[in-house]
Amino acid sequence: MDTIKINLRGTVFTTSQRILQNYPDTKLASITHQCDNYITEKDEYFFDRNPSSFHNILDFYATGKIHISCTICAESFREELIFWGIPMKYISKCCWKAFYQLDEDMDVLENILMRLKCCHESPDGVDNSSSTRHRLRTRMWRLLTEVQSSTLAKVFHSFLALVMIVSVLVYALETLEEFRVDRHDDNKLDSNTSSVKLRRLWNTSPHHILIILDFVCNTILTLELALRMFTCPCLKSFWKSPLNIIDLVSCTGIWVCLSFGQAHTSLTYGPLWIISCVFGFLYSFRILRLLRLFRYNSGMQILYLSIKSSSRELCLLASAFACFVIIFAGFIYVAELEVDTFTDMFVSLWWSVITMTTVGYGDHFPTTGMGFVVGTACAIVGILLIALPVAVTSSNFHDFNMFNKYRIRHFLLSKQKTEEIRPCLKLSSSKVKPVDIDRHTAFM
Template sequence: METIKINLRGTVFTTSCKVLQNYPDTKLASLTDQSENYNTERDEYFFDRNPSGFHNILDFYVTGKLHISCTVCADSFRQELHFWGIPTKFISKCCWKAFYQLDEDMDVLEKILVRLKCGLRESNVEEDSSSSTCHRLRSKVWRLLTEVQSSTLAKVWHSLFALVLIISILVYTLQTLEEFRVERNDHKRLDTNTSSVKLRLLWNTSPHPWLIGLDFVCNAILTLELILRVLTCPNLKEFWKSVLNVIDLVSCVGIWVTLSFESVHTHLDFGPIWIISCVFGFLYCFRILRVLRLFRHNCGMQILYLSIKSSSKELCLLASAFACFVIIFAGFIYVAELQADTFTDMFISMWWSVITMTTVGYGDHFPSTGTGFVVGAACALVGILLIALPVAVTSSNFHDFNKFNKYRIRHFVLSEKKSIDEIGKRLKLKCSKVKPMDIKKHNTFE
């Protein structure tokens, strides 16, 4: 039997030429004496390749099954397969997880590296000496406002910004209490027959003057911060793609419109009640959404966001299945309760299905017949199964993102520590080269 020797960095493998011809389209099967890798003196083929996974490649020629060892990196093994011309379609099913898990892990790590910078000091970009003073000032202000780890002043500013934001939200909550509002001195008041208690409170009273003043100061700071970020932003198109920036803009506009409305309140007629109610409701809601800015530099919230975003397909599947079963059980309960007056139409039945499948159970609508009880029990069980399955996927994604984020932080911390140690060694080396006489001459006054 004719054999062939293959030398991989000193490790010699011996196999049969007949075995290699089982897959003639591969590189090993096409080796000849005229190959540039052939060593005539030793009668072997030399390749400067890693020999750790070559046993698995030779096993593939013998058994027809391609396996991957647990001690071999999947990416390295993939490069070896590409070099030897072996398609990845021959990977055995038992090794799919070890081989393709790399793609998912790298996708998670790439998202973390692109999205997360929290907990690490970002590298300071050196300004070009040819750039103008205005451009350098804009870059410094932008880093101050957006990069919390860029400097000590940036940390102080973000702490102050968080305090102002919390005070602004606290002021809003206090303005909804009757104890912190005063009666208006006008005659355009709402009576109990034309409006609700909440709407009468907003229209007939105004916030205490010191609350209005504090609200004015806080929102002036927040508006100034938004204006500075817009003026110093290097790319406005990308800036306005951020949902948080859009929320900041709508919040600023809404708050100043609300304050202006308070000042001209006595000169306006009430108008339709629902219009005023909607305006106040939406303006105040956008103010509350500002609290999301506090989590922009929080690693935990960023990882939670990435986990939910990565589970978007599973969540969309959940929403689709949930909507289908809501309609199905709404139809069942509507028919099962024909003798009762609880479920008068399909919309009420769908409301009951949503509340039952989410296991909330308000009790405003409930079945009263035996058939209705059976439908209700089935609806609750299906809701538990539908919600539990995608939650496990989202929890797994969160675990993966959190795990790889720990690896990322450890890697950068160790890299930064090594860089500091190298700088210290260089300084010691330079100091050791300085002669004592040079120091004495430098310190001598002539």
């Protein structure tokens, strides 16, 4: 009789030695009475493994295909395959989704945990062996970067968000004529300058209240940036963040623009004005500071991660979109040869982009029958191309959102269990004698 018994934590399986030899390169096919797992008294092989998935392992030797039960964790089953030496190429096609979905889920979870922490670290967790300066620096860094670290951090970040909103509001109010006053100097542009907006910006200055608010807001944000630079553990990683670069550029642009405003009388409309326009562009970077409001918002983080995970599909969309833009631009240029609406290929490209995105400014449009046909086809193809990646992006967003809910639940449960255990630990530690502590420490 060629039957053998395999005991997995008390669950005994009986199978045929002949069936196991169908795949001689696997672990079960190579077991003999001389191996360490053989128990002579019971005439069986004992393995300290989970028996729940072993039915699927034995089915593989009988059928040549690996099937995964819906009640088995894919990661646990993968570890079982590695232990028994069974190649994953034998997994049946009907179980590919259940098995390889694990990789995608783990990628989603790793991305979430990299952006959003899953555990709560109390300030008491700071290493007491380090210097006082290092501890203060670490606490300051956590206060400036981790909004959930303490109540003070939440208050500080709320105040910082208010300052950024006020700064952007000041920037918007400075463009209104009602909030600008005439400059009391002779360095003004005359009416020959075509742009009314340009004359208003050069001949007038923001109201002094707006200037004071701008100065105060930028001072606060500059000090906050300097503190983050001073307390940052690694400056190289600090400057890899685009938001930190935006903060530096916007702070520099605002201070330079304020200096140019004070030196307006000594400037001439010429090269210096061009320089001031360049710094004025940097001045507008303060609007991008609003992106920092989304850094600590888990919902916006999930949206960012879902778009990032769909980058491959979005790149395919961009490539296909660019190809069809060029194709329809060439078609409309040829179809409208009899009229002067599309004077060159670049105008045709502009029309093709606007039509495929269904914006339709109306500055250029076909007027011939053939042009109408090309325009209709261009609009339909644009709708189809843009609609294709929506399903993929929304699916990724759903996956990230669900795993974020699991992360939040795990975080809350871990924090709750820690708060329940901590009083017990304090009570038990208070009852331990100093002598016992010394002995335990010496033993360790």
